[in-house]
Amino acid sequence: MPATVAPVATAGVPTQPWQPVYRCAGCGALAAAAVGMAFRCPSSDGADHLTTRTLPLTAGALPWPPPAEPQPFVRFRALSSAWHESARAGMGDAEFVELIEDLDAAVERADGAGFRATPLIRLAQAESDLGVAPEGRIFAKVDARNAGGSHKTRHLFGLMTHLLVRERIVERQGLPRPQRPPLAIASCGNAALAAAVVAKAARWPLSVYVPPHADDRILTRLAELGATLHACPRVPGEVGDPCYLRFREAIGAGALPFCCQGTDNGLTIEGGATLAWELACQLKEAATSLDDLVIQVGGGALLSATVQGLREVQALGGLPRLPRFWAVQTTGAWPLRRAWQQALDDIAEARAAAGLPFPGVEETSARMRWVADHWDDAAVDSVRAGMRADRRRYMWPWETEPHSVAEGILDDETYDWRVCVEAMLETGGAPVVVEERLLIAANETASRDAGTPISATGSAGLAGVLHLHAVGLISRTRRVGVLLTGRG
Numbered sequence: 089m090p091a092t093v094a095p096v097a098t099a100g101v102p103t104q105p106w107q108p109v110y111r112c113a114g115c116g117a118l119a120a121a122a123v124g125m126a127f128r129c130p131s132s133d134g135a136d137h138l139t140t141r142t143l144p145l146t147a148g149a150l151p152w153p154p155p156a157e158p159q160p161f162v163r164f165r166a167l168s169s170a171w172h173e174s175a176r177a178g179m180g181d182a183e184f185v186e187l188i189e190d191l192d193a194a195v196e197r198a199d200g201a202g203f204r205a206t207p208l209i210r211l212a213q214a215e216s217d218l219g220v221a222p223e224g225r226i227f228a229k230v231d232a233r234n235a236g237g238s239h240k241t242r243h244l245f246g247l248m249t250h251l252l253v254r255e256r257i258v259e260r261q262g263l264p265r266p267q268r269p270p271l272a273i274a275s276c277g278n279a280a281l282a283a284a285v286v287a288k289a290a291r292w293p294l295s296v297y298v299p300p301h302a303d304d305r306i307l308t309r310l311a312e313l314g315a316t317l318h319a320c321p322r323v324p325g326e327v328g329d330p331c332y333l334r335f336r337e338a339i340g341a342g343a344l345p346f347c348c349q350g351t352d353n354g355l356t357i358e359g360g361a362t363l364a365w366e367l368a369c370q371l372k373e374a375a376t377s378l379d380d381l382v383i384q385v386g387g388g389a390l391l392s393a394t395v396q397g398l399r400e401v402q403a404l405g406g407l408p409r410l411p412r413f414w415a416v417q418t419t420g421a422w423p424l425r426r427a428w429q430q431a432l433d434d435i436a437e438a439r440a441a442a443g444l445p446f447p448g449v450e451e452t453s454a455r456m457r458w459v460a461d462h463w464d465d466a467a468v469d470s471v472r473a474g475m476r477a478d479r480r481r482y483m484w485p486w487e488t489e490p491h492s493v494a495e496g497i498l499d500d501e502t503y504d505w506r507v508c509v510e511a512m513l514e515t516g517g518a519p520v521v522v523e524e525r526l527l528i529a530a531n532e533t534a535s536r537d538a539g540t541p542i543s544a545t546g547s548a549g550l551a552g553v554l555h556l557h558a559v560g561l562i563s564r565t566r567r568v569g570v571l572l573t574g575r576g
Contacts, residue, residue, distance in 0.1 A: 100154040101166040105175035106144050110354070113138045113506070114476050127345055127353040136479040136506050139354025141169050145403040152406030153369040158204050160362045161188045161245060167365065167400060168358060170250045177257040187252055194289035195235045195245065198313065203245065206231045208370040211537040211570075214550060218557050218564065225567040226553060227378065229367050230538045232546060237575030239363055239390055241282035243348045246359020248286050251344075270295055271346035274320075274335035276302040277496050278545070278574055279348050284313035287346065294346065295338060297331040328485035329500040348389040349503040357393045357504075363571070364397025368407055378411040378569040380562055384548035385415040385424055385519070386497030388504030390573065395511040411569065413511045415519040416552035417497060418527065421490030424502040425519040427482040428509045431471055435459060438467035452518075453561070460516035468513070475506050482509070494527050496545030496574060518561075526551040534572050546574025 111118055114135035129137035150166050157163035162185055165171040174184050196202035211226040220226060235241045255265055273283040274297040287294035295316045298307065302319075310317060320330040336352075339345050345352040348360075371377055383391045391413065401407040415424055432455055439446040444467070447454035459468060475482055483505045490498040502508065512518055530551035531544045549570035556562040 100151055100163075101171070101181055102150070105172040107176070108169035108172050109142045110169075111140055111142070113140050114479075127355060128351070134480055135477050136351070136475065136483075138351050138504065138506065141355065141358065143167065143169070143172070143400075145400055147403070147405030150404055152401065152404045153372055159188065159192060160203055160205060160242075160366055161192070161249065161359075163205075164362055164365045167361070168246070168249070169355070170246075170253045173250075174253045174256065178260055179253070179256060183256075184253075187256070188249065191245070191248060191252065191286075191289060195241075195285055198288045199235045199285045201233065201235045203234050203242070205366055205370075206234060208367065208374070209538065211533065211550070213537045214533050214553070217533065218554070221564040224563075224565045225376070226550075227567070227569045228534065228538065228550070228572050229363065229370075229569065230540070230542075231363055231571060231573045232538070232540055232542055232575040236278065236282035236285045238278035238282060238543075238546065239360060239571070239573040240279045240348050241285060242362050243356045243359040243389060243393070244279075244282050244286045244346060246362070247346060247353065247356055248290050248292070249359075250355055251292070252290065268292055270316075270338075270343045272297070272335055272338040272343035273345075273347045274298075274329065274331035275348075276331070277306060278543075280310055280315070281306065281313075282348075283346050284310050284315040287315070288313045295343060297334045297338070299331055322489065332500070349387050350389055350392050350507070351503045356389060357396055360389055360393030361397030361400070363390075363573075364394045365401060367394075367569070368398060368401040372406060377408070377567065379566040380414060380517070380556075381411040381569045381571075382414040382416060382549045382552040382556065383571055384494070384497050384545060384552070384573075385417055385502060385508060386499040386545075388424065388499075388502040388508050390571065391415055391511070392504035392507040394571070395507055410511075410515055412515045413508075413517040414552055414556065415508055415512060415517075416548050416555075417519055417521050418490075418492040418494050418548070419521055419523055420492035421486045421498050421500065422519065422521045423483060423486055423500070424505055424508060425521055427502065427505050428512060428519050430482050431475060431509050431513065432456075432459070434471045434474065435467050438470050439465075442467065456513075456516050456518055459513050463514050472510060475509065479506075482506075492527070493524055493531075493544040494548045494551075496543065497548060520552050520555050520561075522548070522551045522555045526554050530554055531576075534570075535576060538572055541576025542572050543574035543576045546572050546576075 112129035114137040192202040271294045280296045320334045485500040531547045534542045534547035
């Protein structure tokens with residue numbers, strides 16, 4: 089990594105590329121460059137082996153907000169490790185932009201829509217229903233009109249960019265283009281559709297591992313897009329999502345993880361971060377900010393990507409502080425809430441072992457505030473280290489088959505759990521478990537305010553806002569944000 093940041097060009101990209109660093113967050117091992125396909129740490133012990141990438145970001149390293157561009161992957165390319173890898177290999181900025189625009193055009197041909205900035209709106213009906221004070225707000229980032237109808241296409245468009253850059257780099261070295269291994273994903277809904285749209289656009293073979301009860305309309309559309317479907321029934325005595333287990337077997341046999349789980353492909357987080365970067369630009373342009381950000385969580389990639397994206401904007405000097413993060417799960421399955429509670433209990437035990445005070449077990453809100461106010465405490469540091477080293481203590485598959493109207497967040501595990509838990513502990517938030525009636529009510533309100541049908545999964549963040557207002561954890565004066573991310 090260079091010791092100093094290169095001068096910034098007028099187009100909003102560095103005059104010299106930086107060296108992205110790829111590291112396993114669990115064991116600290118350095119990974120090879122993304123173009124070497126090091127998407128996942130090879131270790132398989134009990135640690136939380138999540139591949140992460142970092143760039144040397146400091147205040148002023150890039151202009152914020154970047155110069156306006158309608159296509160988000162073009163606008164934020166200087167925050168993409170694929171851009172830096174391509175530039176270091178000799179690809180010019182114009183060639184990289186052309187690659188993005190060509191892929192975007194192919195996505196639009198496959199699905200009828202490409203990528204454009206999506207709106208940030210106020211949810212007037214929700215504000216009225218909750219009696220929000222004049223200084224309060226409920227903002228919604230409506231990400232339901234881009235390709236694939238959900239944020240998950242952002243994750244996978246970013247991944248495909250890396251794959252195509254890798255091919256270009258190999259060709260620039262005078263070597264024959266390697267044979268394309270199949271892509272693989274486990275999903276029954278939006279993630280599968282997103283993967284199929286992007287894979288078709290790039291003409292790359294894709295296998296999708298789906299449950300037997302998947303919606304026939306989705307299966308038909310996946311087949312139309314050229315995906316190979318594999319039905320995965322639950323096996324007696326087998327623990328965990330059978331689709332994910334068969335997906336992992338396919339990866340072991342040589343397929344590439346084309347997925348939205350950061351634990352299987354750490355670079356999937358980067359494409360999703362475009363949503364956070366876009367949100368930060370819109371907040372700055374509106375001269376406002378968020379006190380709280382409430383996000384629906386299944387596998388955790390959306391929250392993980394949002395946290396990473398906003399942290400990077402903060403490092404660039406474009407965000408004064410992070411909002412308080414809240415995660416939303418359903419009564420059908422809430423593995424993230426279980427992990428967060430274990431971490432909070434472990435901090436209490438570590439403080440007690442050192443003979444130091446900590447709020448009592450019945451004072452959950454006081455515990456949340458204490459941890460946020462003492463983030464550099466030794467007990468907190470020790471628990472964070474334990475979370476990295478012993479994943480199984482905090483996250484394991486849900487014991488029964490989950491059910492909810494918000495079926496897109498019924499993952500048996502929250503794969504990106506640790507980033508999510510740490511972000512909530514650091515900012516004073518928590519995972520909330522919402523009832524079906526709130527999911528239904530929030531969906532009606534969100535669809536009406538957004539002026540477009542939103543899926544029950546995509547509006548689950550607003551259900552979390554309804555719950556948090558009802559229990560008094562968010563006041564009427566707070567500026568609250570949600571992400572409406574799935575087309576109904």
